[in-house]
Amino acid sequence: MTSQEEINQVVHLAHEAFRELRKSNFQQRAELMNTIADEIEALGDELLQTAHEETHLPLARLTGEKGRTVMQWRTYGAALAAGSVLDVRIDTALPDRTPPRPDIRKTYVGLGPVVVFGASNFPFAFSTAGGDTASAIAAGCPVIVKAHSAHTRTAGIMAAAIQRGVKKAGYPEGTFAQVFSNSREISQSLVKHPLVKAVGFTGSYAGGKALFDIAHQRPEPIPGFSEMGSVNPVFVLPEKMKNAPVETAQQYVASLTLGVGQFCTNPGIIIVPEDCQEFLTALVAAAEQVAPCKMLHEGMAEAYVQTKAAVSSQENVRVLMGASSSEKGIGSASLALASAGDFLANNTLQEEGFGPFGLVVTYRSPEQMTDIARKIHGQLTCTILGEEAEIREYEELLLCITEKCGRLLFNGFPTGVEVVSAMHHSGPFPACTDSRFTSVGPDAIRRFARPVSYQNVPDAYLPDELKNSNPLGLYRLVNGKITQEALD
Numbered sequence: 001m002t003s004q005e006e007i008n009q010v011v012h013l014a015h016e017a018f019r020e021l022r023k024s025n026f027q028q029r030a031e032l033m034n035t036i037a038d039e040i041e042a043l044g045d046e047l048l049q050t051a052h053e054e055t056h057l058p059l060a061r062l063t064g065e066k067g068r069t070v071m072q073w074r075t076y077g078a079a080l081a082a083g084s085v086l087d088v089r090i091d092t093a094l095p096d097r098t099p100p101r102p103d104i105r106k107t108y109v110g111l112g113p114v115v116v117f118g119a120s121n122f123p124f125a126f127s128t129a130g131g132d133t134a135s136a137i138a139a140g141c142p143v144i145v146k147a148h149s150a151h152t153r154t155a156g157i158m159a160a161a162i163q164r165g166v167k168k169a170g171y172p173e174g175t176f177a178q179v180f181s182n183s184r185e186i187s188q189s190l191v192k193h194p195l196v197k198a199v200g201f202t203g204s205y206a207g208g209k210a211l212f213d214i215a216h217q218r219p220e221p222i223p224g225f226s227e228m229g230s231v232n233p234v235f236v237l238p239e240k241m242k243n244a245p246v247e248t249a250q251q252y253v254a255s256l257t258l259g260v261g262q263f264c265t266n267p268g269i270i271i272v273p274e275d276c277q278e279f280l281t282a283l284v285a286a287a288e289q290v291a292p293c294k295m296l297h298e299g300m301a302e303a304y305v306q307t308k309a310a311v312s313s314q315e316n317v318r319v320l321m322g323a324s325s326s327e328k329g330i331g332s333a334s335l336a337l338a339s340a341g342d343f344l345a346n347n348t349l350q351e352e353g354f355g356p357f358g359l360v361v362t363y364r365s366p367e368q369m370t371d372i373a374r375k376i377h378g379q380l381t382c383t384i385l386g387e388e389a390e391i392r393e394y395e396e397l398l399l400c401i402t403e404k405c406g407r408l409l410f411n412g413f414p415t416g417v418e419v420v421s422a423m424h425h426s427g428p429f430p431a432c433t434d435s436r437f438t439s440v441g442p443d444a445i446r447r448f449a450r451p452v453s454y455q456n457v458p459d460a461y462l463p464d465e466l467k468n469s470n471p472l473g474l475y476r477l478v479n480g481k482i483t484q485e486a487l488d
């Protein structure tokens, strides 16, 4: 376990590394990211086997997640080098204008040392070497990871790979560090340290909100970006329910139970028309086919049983299928039913049961469905299942749910999250503490960078991306036009 004194040393090393990282340009940092990606890619069976033992996630899933993690480092680096994330603007001087316009050029600089807290359900892609770490380093920030207690050995292997990459690429030791702590006090002291300048968090609402509050209540407040829980409601329109009740039920159960429901994009609530017996029968039949599985850890399974019990025991909520396994650490699919009226009157029904628990909410009229959309908290995703022809009648519903989420889906399920430039993995509070920024896709880099304008600064003192000769070959917005050309 890392002591308070060691935390202080680690933060000071990160602070020193920040000065060095500040001298690197976009291309050099992209090279650093590729070197780190090479090291992670070279990790073999030991990594996969260790993660499998610590998380109970299947090897096939972990193999895919490792590939995604490597791809995140490479694509974020490529987007940085291409200038498409930290986009550069140049407005050249107009000396003959009255009054004369100075030369103004804008780029981004890293915020400083960033502390990262990862999630237990993605031991690679949202943990030590996950998107928060990759995007902070891309922004030019040294990173200190607080290793997740549920997979410390996996975290150690990943950290060693990143450290080898940092060394090979010639960057200082403080560019990346990892600390181990079970003590909230020690972990929180990282966020309170005056030399730390931002926090990236993925995990529970309780943890994300607590760390965000600490970041904001410091004498010098710093940005705290927390990605937290979400119930990802699915709204089923009447015609869709009439035409495809069985198919809808089967597809919903497949998404709900994927990975024992341990995804932040798990669709925990489905809102359906009142007259839906065929759907309910098919839903229970499909859920009964899903074998109970080991969850990430026993604490997670206990929390799952408690939250689903808390929701299912509310007044007028009917359990459709709810047997909990008597075996410790196992999660089994569960379903409950409530009316729209009860949902609207009781906030507890919006609680996330992190696991394969689905709440079916029945509406009597389209207006009631829209009332639900107005009532739901901020979400990572919202989904509409409907026939093409009927969707246009639900303009108000669409407007309401677009206000509530970071990603809107039509006739699909939200569980998978593509790592692409157009992805927005975020959402209004409480899904996230800042809905303007994403934690997936290269735009995630922006969370850890701040713009700086350079006014009338001689070319020799400008960062490479702003120099007249355009040595990095970037596409730049020069006097309102995107161009790759050098300036005279």
Ligand code: NAP
Pocket (backbone or CB within 6 Å): 117, 118, 119, 120, 121, 122, 126, 146, 147, 148, 149, 150, 181, 182, 183, 184, 187, 188, 202, 203, 204, 205, 206, 207, 208, 210, 211, 227, 228, 229, 230, 263, 264, 352, 354, 431
């Ligand atoms: P967690 O319990 O909040 O833990 C995340 C990390 O934060 C851990 O390292 C934990 O330390 C630390 N931490 C938590 N509370 C803290 C506090 N008050 N002070 C200092 N450190 C604290 O989350 P989890 O169990 O990994 O993940 C489950 C939850 O994450 C679910 O609710 C799920 O919806 C959400 N999730 C969200 C996303 C997303 O993208 N939004 C992705 C994955 C998961 P310890 O290691 O010491 O416990």
